[in-house]
Amino acid sequence: MPNRISRRKFLGAASTVAVSSLSSRASGKSTLATATGQPPESSPPADRIVDMHVHFDEASPTFVSDLLKLCGSLNLTACVLTPFSSRKTVAEAARQHPSEIVPFGNVNLDARDAVQQVEEFHALGYRGLGELEFVKKPFNDPSYFPVYELANRYGWIVLFHTGIVLRAKFEEPEDVASGRMRPIHLEEIARRFPRITVLGAHCGNPEYEWAAEIARWNPNVFFDLSGSSLTKMRERLSDFRKIFWWSGSDWGTDTPKNDRSAYIKIVFGSDVKLSEIKSVVHQYQTMFDACDVPPQTRRMIMGGTLAKMLKLPG
Numbered sequence: 001m002p003n004r005i006s007r008r009k010f011l012g013a014a015s016t017v018a019v020s021s022l023s024s025r026a027s028g029k030s031t032l033a034t035a036t037g038q039p040p041e042s043s044p045p046a047d048r049i050v051d052m053h054v055h056f057d058e059a060s061p062t063f064v065s066d067l068l069k070l071c072g073s074l075n076l077t078a079c080v081l082t083p084f085s086s087r088k089t090v091a092e093a094a095r096q097h098p099s100e101i102v103p104f105g106n107v108n109l110d111a112r113d114a115v116q117q118v119e120e121f122h123a124l125g126y127r128g129l130g131e132l133e134f135v136k137k138p139f140n141d142p143s144y145f146p147v148y149e150l151a152n153r154y155g156w157i158v159l160f161h162t163g164i165v166l167r168a169k170f171e172e173p174e175d176v177a178s179g180r181m182r183p184i185h186l187e188e189i190a191r192r193f194p195r196i197t198v199l200g201a202h203c204g205n206p207e208y209e210w211a212a213e214i215a216r217w218n219p220n221v222f223f224d225l226s227g228s229s230l231t232k233m234r235e236r237l238s239d240f241r242k243i244f245w246w247s248g249s250d251w252g253t254d255t256p257k258n259d260r261s262a263y264i265k266i267v268f269g270s271d272v273k274l275s276e277i278k279s280v281v282h283q284y285q286t287m288f289d290a291c292d293v294p295p296q297t298r299r300m301i302m303g304g305t306l307a308k309m310l311k312l313p314g
């Protein structure tokens, strides 16, 4: 397949923007200390980052050790989206490193044994599902409900791909369509299965408005901003103010820590290879600055919300 390009490779290239270093906020140094050139006597540890969107790389034999190194340097916890074939490897890594690795099961919704796969993921200690994608029917098709019923019973987080999806094959026919993965389909899932935390990857790119509106009304819906959106919108990041417009309003829906900022409906997700996660952290922080996201909301987006949902150990 000469023209094949992997999503990871594609997104990696897309996210390679000018990145000098993480901002002072992420490195744990105070802005004051940076400005005066005087490091504080003891730097507080950097705020914990929880990355909702780390795909397990079956091609890399050193993936787990590489990830653990990165977790140490960034104060990162990774939700590792794991193919069924690697379920035992990642379950064992998560057992040994519960502060760094949270196992998520990547199940093919169209597989005949999808329900059995989900039950096995659960028995192995998995904490949710994702990334669900490349579906043959729209996400809200009733044939997928048995999987959602199980996830609802478990009270799981389920990460759905939303919006435009890569084309893996250019020469051969492919049964793949972004229209089956529109953010609007998540609304029905969130309402029918209220114990699922419905997490949409890529904020519906480019249907950001639908994604945000569904998040506004549904306390169990959140989105990550992984993928090409933050790169595409790098010259107009303040446009996110128009999409997440309802800060300070009360919609009667619960939010983490009762935060009234509209941006509380975003969580951190990278969806890049490990060496590029730091650059996505920087992209998020650039967006925060462009939209004046309050400091306490930034901390929730970058890790607080997911740490609480997942009851992560310290």
Ligand SMILES: [Zn+2]
Pocket: 131, 133, 160, 161, 162, 201, 202
């Ligand atoms: Zn995706």
